[in-house]
Amino acid sequence: MPYVSRSAGGAIDGLYEQLQGGVAEEFLPDDDPELGTFRDTSPEVFSVSARQFRLMLRRTGLLDQVKAWVAQQDGETQDAFEYSGTFVKNSPMMTAGFKAMGFTAQQIDEFFTAASQL
Structure with a gap:
């Protein structure tokens, strides 16, 4: 299930989909030069x-x-x-x-x- 990451000011700074093992797939914005790719990142734990x-x-x-x-x-x-x-x-x-x-x-x-x- 996708989730949105927001900065302290409330701006969207990432869209993620949770994968197994606590790793998330980050979908890059349309204006990103790496469009269509993703990078693995661990979501922040609150x-x-x-x-x-x-x-x-x-x-x-x-x-x-x-x-x-x-x-x-x-x-x-x-x-x-x-x-x-x-x-x-x-x-x-x-x-x-x-x-x-x-x-x-x-x-x-x-x-x-x-x-x-x-």
Whole structure:
């Protein structure tokens, strides 16, 4: 099933069709010199299941460090970490947590992409 990728401003910046293994086929716009071709690209991952997120924390050796950070946060953050079914990359809790861990934007993207494959 095709899906549209949009920039932060809402402009369409890509049209994709999901393929097996999390790879997407990108269809190029009519004015593109490579018309009729496509390039393989991995779609950006915006969220992962709680299971995927926690497994990735464990595999990267960060689970205990993250649990310690969460224990120092307010009750809502603690509840969100403990009971959420999905972890959304750009949520305030994720932003604060990754900042506290010293992650760059690229490292966050890589973390979510890897977690999405578990």
